[in-house]
Amino acid sequence: MSHPRVDVVLLTMNDRPEQEKTAQATLLAQRGVDLRICVVGNGCVPDIVPSDAHTVVLEENVGIPGGRNAGARALTESGRPGDYLFFLDNDATFPTDDVLARLLAEADHHPEAAYVQPRLTGPDDATTPRRWVPRLRAGDPSRPGVITTMTEGIVLVRRDAFDAVGGWEASLFAYEGLDLAYRCWSAGWSGWYAADLRMHHPVTSPTRHAQFHRLAARNRIAVAYRNLPASLIPAYLTTWTAITLARSARHGGIRDSLQGMREGWALRHAQARRPMSWRTAWRLTTAGRPPVISTPAHPRSIRSPAGGTP
Known part of the structure; x- marks a missing residue:
């Protein structure tokens, strides 16, 4: 039985080996999908690479969006790219083995969405800081709906939408999600927050x-x-x-x-x-976010520009 194909891009600076091992183990445990993985060394040679995964070695840290673009490009050039790209921080984990398959089902159910965002929680599977809810009305993180921005470190993106808008903007170096979201919306797409699907991430500043x-x-x-x-x-x-x-x-x-x-x-x-x-x-x-309303990044809300989350 054939499964939907997903290309996964994971950046590393070899700075959190134990967390990265766990992240990759939960990724490889996903069932109901065919995975192609690219590990991008952002200024390093990756130490932890799954069997049969692609590897990109960047001589210097080009920033998060530039590194992700390099991984997506390598998977395209290797032939038969998947219909979806999944961008995964190297300290994020899948709490169950069906998260990716369910994210794909959400994407099928919302064909207008260029990207699908799971709910991000701490390792306790419950704590979701307001800053991790990708919409203005963040009081109830369990409420799904259309979103106009994204938490870019853990997100599923349609390959055709990603390619059509030119991928991540590398010159930003970090904190690039709003730019990609705006360009997807400009191209006629939207975004979807799949609040009942959880991913785990350390709660750090x-x-x-x-x-x-x-x-x-x-x-x-x-x-x-x-x-x-x-x-x-x-x-x-x-x-x-x-x-x-x-x-x-x-x-x-x-x-x-x-x-x-x-x-x-x-x-x-x-x-x-x-x-x-x-x-x-x-x-x-x-959709609830006029483009004159800007919620700035809270001091405890965004990932390190080094290649993963802090």
Whole structure:
């Protein structure tokens, strides 16, 4: 009996071997799917590689989106790419052996969705911080529905949508999910949050990484200039800046946030502009997230730019 084929991309810097062994073991235990796996060494030669998996060795750390693109490209070039790509952080685990098969079933049930997002919890299978719920109304993480952003480290993406929009934006280096989500929506797709499907991830804070505040701030400006109609950019950035500064004043990182804002502003015109249509802006609005509302990355919400989650 043939099974649906999924290409899996996993980045590593050989910095968490025990967690990576566990992640790969739960991946290989998935049933009801045919897997092709690519382990990408982001500035290293991967130490842990499953049998028959592809390997990409990058001479330097090119960032999370660039590394993921390299893995997706290697699987394409190896022939017969799968219909879906699954991007997996190297410290995330599947709590049961049917998660991928059920995610594919969700994708079949929602053919309009370019990407399907499982519910992310801590290892206790219950704790879901608000920052991990990929929608504005995050009070009930068990509620499924249409989403306009993504938790990019654990997400299923249709291969044809991924290729059509050009994959991840490598210049962002990290914190790239909103950009890909916007481009998928601009191409006529949407996203789906499959809240009843869980994936496990350690609950950790990225603020121990010096680049967090700077890159998160820089990239918000870059994403706005890349994707929004010109008349929406001031409203988006005004809202985002006010919230970012308020949160930075409470939680720290205001100096790095300001530096990132300066970098983003200085480099804004270097962005490749592909502004969404007003129809897309309206679709985002009716889906619950007008593209003038920006929830900045919380100081405890985003992965390390080193190649996995902190």
